Amino acid sequence: MHSRTGLHVRTFIPGEDAELPAVLLVHGFGSDGRRDWVDTGIAEALAGTGRVVLVPDLPGHGESPAPSTPGEAGAPTLAAALATVVDEAGAKGFDAVGYSLGARLVWALPEAAPGRVGRTVLGGLSPAEPFEAVDVPALHRAVTEGAEPADPFTAAIAGMVRAHGDRAAGLARCVEGLRATPFAPRSWTGATPPVLVVGEDDVMTRGIERVAGLVDGAELRTVPGDHHGALTGAAFRRTVLDVLAG
Template identity: 65%
Template sequence: MRDTAGLAARTLTPSRPADAPPVLLVHGFGSDGAADWIDTGIAGALTDAGRTVIVPDLRGHGDSPVPSTSAEVTAPALAADLVAVMDEAGAATFDVAGYSLGARIAWELPSAAPGRVERAVLGGLSPAEPFTAVDIEALHRAVQDGTECDDPFTGAIAGMVKAHGDRAAGLALCVEGLRATPFAGGPWNAKVLPVLVVGENDELTQGIDGLAESVGGARLVTVPGAHHEVLAGARFRDTVLDVLAR
């Protein structure tokens, strides 16, 4: 683990490098790079295939700095952090795989780093921004002093955030920043369309077929599992390896 471009990041290097760009792996909300990509075996499978893998922790997550304002953790700001990581790694181009929030931030990367994103696998991507339904003031109160949330969804998010202890306030700011910059699809500004991967029992990805069509017919792959199960599944890992193979 090292600090790179302001974020904590791991760089995994293969023993027999392939002639291919590095792979950026972007984790989900409330998780970190190790839990989503290293513990699931995906990062190791990519290095076994000869790929250099870069696994950062998003701002407010894992070992990365806690934000002081929500402006630091809007979707564009999080994407800019990732571009800075790849700049520091010397990556002229790169592939990317993201899951859930990681997929949502990865969607920003072709615009944030024009001409540099080659192939992309976006798993567990919600075509609508779930955080727009959060009562952000109630969320901050719940984190600060334990005030109960009247709205069940906000209460569920508060419970998830508070489970992270002293990092809860930073995660609440992440929710605020993402809520202020909701995902709305839009063009995919890279030459190769992303591959979208969804769990067959993942309610968060309902409507993803419309998003796939909106960018010109992105390939949609369905794998077993609910939202929290997909990452650990062999089908998801194999899809990442297949799509990013050179």
Template identity: 45%
Template sequence: MKSVAALPVTHTQPAAQVTGPPVVLVHGFASSGAADWPADRWSEPLAKAGRETFVVHLPGHAGGPAAESTADVTTGNLVRRLADGLPSSRIDLVGYSLGARLAWDLAATRAVPVRRLVLGGMSPTEPFGMVDLAAARAAVRGGPSPADPLTTAITGMVRDQDADSLLRVVEGLAREPFDPAARVPRVPTLFIAGEDDPMSQGIDRLAALVPHALLQRVPGDHRGALTSEELRTTVFRFLDV
């Protein structure tokens, strides 16, 4: 079987005496590490607080490799590639949207030892399996708009990026749909959702699966919640920063 490379990371060393485990940050679909976790809001204050950080760059996204084949970006392969680029010591793991879905599996499978887990903007369902990939691929090449709203939304998200790679990511994730009941993280977990975020509706059902999990709602929609000061403050508090 072909070996797939570890995912690249942006690594920031602590700027003070180490106060806790490294913090790993995983971005969402059709976004990027720089967009979701800007250094001045995340890695720099974490470094000043004595925390090492790793910002992961997913395939098909800015900073990450192209998705050369669908098989390389199935859920299982993404989790393995993510783990391969991280330290083998215990970490604190933070994911948002797609990053939260991958972080769930990373912690649940114990691919790396996780001390604390933060899952933000997470959907309890598998959206990518409902995308009409043929219609999406035709649309990004100038064809007609897809008939269904979800495929239209995905098309709009990928159109001005590496659309071929991103649609391979969609296809790869759909091959191994998210099934939260199949494996559950067994570490202290914080769920965060925007009060006006339709994508995280039902996140309380996910929180109920994880023993002693916390659920915090913050102002904003899917993007607004991530950029809010309330979310960052809540995450830092949970991670003892």
């Protein structure tokens, strides 16, 4: 189904309602809800605990339409859209799990949905804004004209984006929108401290201790794997289930 925000949302309904909060699962950049949460077995495992599980695709990803402007892909706008997804499901309080970009957006959810966010797992979170170093004009030229960016990092992002074929232009607008609203964590406004989970070989999360140190009571856990392997590994799935079980 599609939310009124335009986001495509997969909803998992438990066989038996355990009267627990719904869970929102937010995927990473260049991925989608199916790959991050359905194929890994996490959505089904959470539904098996008696929870309603909401798995949206972010703009330009999966089955959701591309943003028409970069502003539609800014972090505050995306966080507000995710809060609307929960509203439309009829959930008041909810727990949330995000990976990579999804973790960054979950960090913003307590402000978008004040007083409603319960337990949270932030997986694969980069302590800095990964898109801040992207040369956005060069990225757009790479997508629309095939011009190779001179900057190696922008070239790498362009390669990732172009691998999505006709969705590349929308993903480039996502990069521009996220770059304009960079992740700069200063405080956590949620009622419950987050649990941060990183892969032991994930170079994208180096320095995450600084983010964990911003929040009294925040917990940092390490699981096997690099940025991709940590998400797909059994240890991450067990950690999510353990944290949300309380």
